[in-house]
Amino acid sequence: MSETWMIAGAWLAAGLTVFLFSFLYKDNPFFKIAEHLYLGAGMGWWFQVYLYNIWEPKVWKPLLNYDWTVLIPSILGLSLVTQFIPRISWISRYGFTFMMGYGAGLAIPAGLSTDFITQIGGTIKPLSAMASSTPPAIFNSLLVAFGVICVLFYFFFSVEHKGAVKRVSNMGIYFLMIYFGAAFGNTVMARFSLLYGRFDDLYTFSAGQYLYATQFIIVGMIIYFALHGFLTKGKKEAEAAH
Amino acid sequence: MKLIKKQIPLAIVLVFGVLTLVSYYVPHKLSVDYIETMNKWENIVAAFAFLLGLVSLFFSHYYKIKRKADGWGYSLFVYVGFLAMVIPAFIWHGKQTSELGMTSLGWAFRYIYNALSASMFAVLAFYIVSTAYRSFRIKSAQAFVLFVAAFILILGKVPLGQIIWDSVLGWTGQGVDQVIEWIMGVPAVAGKRGIMIGIAIGAIVTSFKIIFGIEKQYMGKD
Amino acid sequence: MLKEKLEKFFKIDRRCIFLVLAVVLFAPIMKPLGLPNKTIARDTRNAYEFMDKLPAGSFVLFSLDYDPSTRPELHPQAIAMIRHAFKKNLRVGVVTFIAGSTGLIEQIFQTVPGEYNKVNGADYVIFPYMANPVAVMTQMASDLYGIYDKDQDGKDAKTLPVMQGIKNYKNMSLIICITGTAMLDYWVAYVGDKFTVPVAGGVTAISQPGYGPYLQTGQLKGLIGGMKGAAEYESLIQAPGKGTSGIDSLNLGHVLVLLLILTANIILLIIKYL
Numbered sequence: 162m163s164e165t166w167m168i169a170g171a172w173l174a175a176g177l178t179v180f181l182f183s184f185l186y187k188d189n190p191f192f193k194i195a196e197h198l199y200l201g202a203g204m205g206w207w208f209q210v211y212l213y214n215i216w217e218p219k220v221w222k223p224l225l226n227y228d229w230t231v232l233i234p235s236i237l238g239l240s241l242v243t244q245f246i247p248r249i250s251w252i253s254r255y256g257f258t259f260m261m262g263y264g265a266g267l268a269i270p271a272g273l274s275t276d277f278i279t280q281i282g283g284t285i286k287p288l289s290a291m292a293s294s295t296p297p298a299i300f301n302s303l304l305v306a307f308g309v310i311c312v313l314f315y316f317f318f319s320v321e322h323k324g325a326v327k328r329v330s331n332m333g334i335y336f337l338m339i340y341f342g343a344a345f346g347n348t349v350m351a352r353f354s355l356l357y358g359r360f361d362d363l364y365t366f367s368a369g370q371y372l373y374a375t376q377f378i379i380v381g382m383i384i385y386f387a388l389h390g391f392l393t394k395g396k397k398e399a400e401a402a403h
Numbered sequence: 404m405k406l407i408k409k410q411i412p413l414a415i416v417l418v419f420g421v422l423t424l425v426s427y428y429v430p431h432k433l434s435v436d437y438i439e440t441m442n443k444w445e446n447i448v449a450a451f452a453f454l455l456g457l458v459s460l461f462f463s464h465y466y467k468i469k470r471k472a473d474g475w476g477y478s479l480f481v482y483v484g485f486l487a488m489v490i491p492a493f494i495w496h497g498k499q500t501s502e503l504g505m506t507s508l509g510w511a512f513r514y515i516y517n518a519l520s521a522s523m524f525a526v527l528a529f530y531i532v533s534t535a536y537r538s539f540r541i542k543s544a545q546a547f548v549l550f551v552a553a554f555i556l557i558l559g560k561v562p563l564g565q566i567i568w569d570s571v572l573g574w575t576g577q578g579v580d581q582v583i584e585w586i587m588g589v590p591a592v593a594g595k596r597g598i599m600i601g602i603a604i605g606a607i608v609t610s611f612k613i614i615f616g617i618e619k620q621y622m623g624k625d
Numbered sequence: 626m627l628k629e630k631l632e633k634f635f636k637i638d639r640r641c642i643f644l645v646l647a648v649v650l651f652a653p654i655m656k657p658l659g660l661p662n663k664t665i666a667r668d669t670r671n672a673y674e675f676m677d678k679l680p681a682g683s684f685v686l687f688s689l690d691y692d693p694s695t696r697p698e699l700h701p702q703a704i705a706m707i708r709h710a711f712k713k714n715l716r717v718g719v720v721t722f723i724a725g726s727t728g729l730i731e732q733i734f735q736t737v738p739g740e741y742n743k744v745n746g747a748d749y750v751i752f753p754y755m756a757n758p759v760a761v762m763t764q765m766a767s768d769l770y771g772i773y774d775k776d777q778d779g780k781d782a783k784t785l786p787v788m789q790g791i792k793n794y795k796n797m798s799l800i801i802c803i804t805g806t807a808m809l810d811y812w813v814a815y816v817g818d819k820f821t822v823p824v825a826g827g828v829t830a831i832s833q834p835g836y837g838p839y840l841q842t843g844q845l846k847g848l849i850g851g852m853k854g855a856a857e858y859e860s861l862i863q864a865p866g867k868g869t870s871g872i873d874s875l876n877l878g879h880v881l882v883l884l885l886i887l888t889a890n891i892i893l894l895i896i897k898y899l
Contacts, residue, residue, distance in 0.1 A: 170514035177515065181522040185529055185643050190477075197477045199519040201484025203725075204457055206516050209489055209508070210724040213497030214753040215450040218775060234444035238451025244623070245458055254412035254622050256448060261621060262416040263445050265610035266423025267759055267815065272610070275814040275844065276603035280596050283842035301589045305841070308593020309600070316601040333597065335548050340594030342549040343586055343834040346556025347851065349531060351698060351830035353878045354852040356528035356650055357871050358697025359521055364654045439771055442757075442764035446772060449757035499731045512728035520693040520725065532646050533639040536885040540893065550886070557883055560830075560853050562660040563876035564883075580664040588667075592837035599838055 171371035172378070178359055179378045186386060284309050308336040413616040420614030484519075487511055552586055559583045628899050631892050642885070649877040661865075662856040662872045668840055669857040672825040672847025673709070676799060681714035683798035684791050688808060689733075690758075692725025695805035695829050701855035701868035702827035703803045704733055709862045711741035715798075716787050717749040720773070722758040722808060747786045751777040758808060762815045766794055794822045799846070803827035809836070813844050827854065 180195035223231045237259050243252040287294070287302035294302070314326060315333030322330050367375035423441065426434035464478035491507035499509035541550050558564035559579035568579040612618035676685070687707065691699040710717050719730055730751060743749055752773045755761045764772045769792065776782050790796055800822055802809045809826040817824035823846045828836065830851025839845040849858055852875065855868025 166510060170510055174514040174518035177518045178522045181519070181526060185526065186640060193474065193477045194480050195519060196523075197480035198484035198487075198515070199523055200460060201481035201486075202488050202511075202516045202519055203484075204460055204481075205485040205488025205492075206512065206728070207453060207724040208457060208485070209492035209497055210727055210754050211450055211453050211756070213492070214727075215447070215756055218753070218779075219447055219450070231447065234447035235451065237444075238448040239454075241448075241452055242454050242458060244455065245462065250623060251408040251412075254408070255415065256451075257621055258412040258416040259419060260445065260448055260452075261613050262419030263423050263441055264759065265416075265613045266420040267427070267763065269424055269607055269610045270427040271814040271819070272603045272606045275818045276599045277607070279818065279842055279844060280600055280603075280838055283838065284596065301585075304589055305593045305596070308590060309596050312594055312597025313600060316597065334545055336590050336594040336597065338545050338549040338594075339552045339586060339590040340598075340834060342552025343556050343591045344831065345549070346553040346560070347830040347833055349535070349553075349557050349879065349882050350560050350851050350853065350875065352525075352528035352531045353650065353875050354698045354830070354871060355521065355525040355695070356646075357654070357852075357874050359525040360647075360651050360654055360874075361697070361867070361871075362518070362521075364651070435767055438763060439767060442760040443771060445760040446755055446757040446764075449760070453756070499728060500735060509728070509731065513732075516725070517693040517696070517728065521696055524694040528650075529643045529646060532882060532885065533642050535882050536642060536889050537635060537639075539886045539889065541890050550890075554883060554886070557879050560851075561872060561876045561879045562662055563658070564879055565664065566660070567880075578664070580666070584667055587834055587837055588841065591834050592841050595835055596838040 168371055168374075171366040172374045175363055175366040175371075175374040176378050178363060179375070179382055182359075183382055183386075189385070189389075191382070191385070280309075308333075312336050409622075412622065413619070417614055417616060420610075424614070484515070487515055552591075555579065555582055555586065628896055631896055634892055635889070646878065646881065649881050650874060653874040653877060657870065657873050658876055660873055660876055661869055662853060662860065665857045665861065666850070666854065668848040668850070669854050670847075670861070672706075672801075672827075672849055673858060673861045675823065675825060675846045676706070676709055676715070676801075677713065679713065679715055679798050682716060684716045684718060684796060685710050686718045686720065686797050686800045688720050688722070688800065688802040688804070688812060689726050689730050690721055690723040690802065690804035690806055690808040691729070692723055692805075693729065694725075696729060697867070697871065698829050698851050698855065699803050699805060699827060700729060700733075701852070701866050701871070702849050702858060703729075704737060704866060705855060705858040705862055705864065705868065706801055706803070706827065706849075707733060707737055708740070708864055709858070711738065711743050711748070712862065716791075717743075718787070718791075718797075719749070719751045720761070721752075721754050722756070722761070723804075723806065724754055727754050745778075746776070746780065750782065750785055750787045752782070753777050758811050759815055762811060766816070766820050768792055794820045797822060800824045801826065803849075805829045805832075809845075813839055817844055830854075 177195050177198070180191040181199075183189055184192040220231050220235050237256045240252045240256040243249050284306050287298070288306060291299050291302070311329050311333035313333070315330040315337070317330075320326055363375045365371070367373060419441070422437060426438045460481065464481045466472075467475045467478045488508075488511055491511050495501065495506040495508045497508070499506055499512060505513070539550070541547050558568060559582065565579055572579075609618060613621075679685070687703070687710075689703055691703075707717060719734075721727060721730060734745070734749070734751060738745070738749060745751070753775070755772060761772050770783050773782050776785065782788055794800075794816065800812055800816065802812045802824065803826065805828070809824075809828060812824050812826075816822055824844070825847040826836065826845055827849040828851075830853070833848065833850030833854075836845060836848050840848055849855065852868055852871045855866075856872040857868075859866050859868045
């Protein structure tokens, strides 16, 4: 790729980024164009990945070598698309049930072992090792066990939540709140990190080697909004005068 | 017709569900052979499931253009974006690099898809800040607990926050990183584990319902 | 009177807040504050130590499942962990179940292997994207070549020097999944727990608290969370990258959010008791 292509790329990337951010000020055609390009480009990227990573090597090439067995999953897969044709949409059930049966069959033992039995074990095990634990570790283990029980009570709807059950389930809410609070705190960091990523790219594209792409595009957008505001204001005044 | 439309699909889900479930616990050669065939087939079926999204997107924008619906001109850009990825992919047979360096496909990924996808999600940062200002209200003891956990996490994750903590609460002898470790390792574990066990029970029950044909919403209406 | 004035604070044009955020995040990129991350979380250290203790030549499988939407958080994590693996002369295999990540994987392997004189096919292998993670994970327990018969460039995978002696999880020393999706949960549930392979992960800060239970039980050997995790890992391998510079830029943003939440609630209190 030549230098010209790199500069063109920088202008394109900076432009698309600024167009998407411009929505924060006001909805505008540049944002809408970038938004629709995103949908298409995403689909296009996925399409070529599927084509060259799976459809070609796993379906087309085996068929060229007379391996007819791949026709079974291919037809089942293609049957899914009949969903868009109401008259024959029932054909898609063959593909869906084939996937759902397999998926459910795998999910049961995995869920049972990983998220149920091992989690209960993980709550009880530290309690059995109390004799060799330090006081803070014992406190923490007891707190985890107590918290898990409280949260489970909160989710347990088979008995009416009143009296002691209500008090326990209320405690459960506090543990959930700490978890949600931690998650919210981390979400702030996650969102800022993503924005930092875009700003970092915009800063890179603002360099002289990219012919100050970022600056020019931002100034261009400001001029657009100013002109747009000025013209629509003029129009409104004219309409009001009528 | 009911047989073909309903009963056979339900039989498929039952047979493959039970066989796959059994194969988990039975390490026999037959069950290994079965699961290996299924793995390869399921991978191919899932690859075709992508077409659902593709066809749905193309149809909806095609009809928008055809009916000249509001903003139909923008729909053209969906196809422009698609072609901007697919044409270079055809030229380079899906390769992003060649002996000469980055191909036009690699270029399109880096400067179009990457920029668009990353920016689309980066915008959310602005909304979380205005939400924090306008909606984060400490009106109850529970909200206060949530606030304290969030506050400590936001503060302690960056060096400046750690400096602030040390200068205000340094006398406690506890670093903010230790407090975060405790929150994440003890009360948050209890909260999340409770949710996890609850979801696991729900997922297992739903999976059984699917296998035995009690849950069949995914099959659509008759 | 004062009450009305204070209430006006909540009606402030949110675009003003947007602008302030843009300034406090952009300014440190232009002029870094010079406040690098100093603390290292236990889970990051555990992940580092687990990989660090593996003998040279061990096979580590990387499942890189993130696309550009989470790139700033996860790309530095992936780069740091792959650098560490190469530094320790471990064999590296890469798989992915997210179509958008293929371009990012390509970007990593265009530059990082060269830093350690590592060669494609001999020291590392990149496998093509596959659509059904659970099916592929299950298949790799018996014979990975059943799915990955060819590498990304179409070369016969079995004959590659890097794959010698590798057939299934029994021959692998560690699985690392870096993801902004639930893929790490799948690796734990469908592989780590069933086939007793060590699994470690790198995730976005949002999902990090959700992995506490797996870390406590040892189902996960270690976990890197968000950009801070990336900065921590970079400092452990002494190779500062985008994680380290990123965390410096987040300083002012975090303080801004705290100030906004506090201000809003203090104003509310005053209004309530006025």
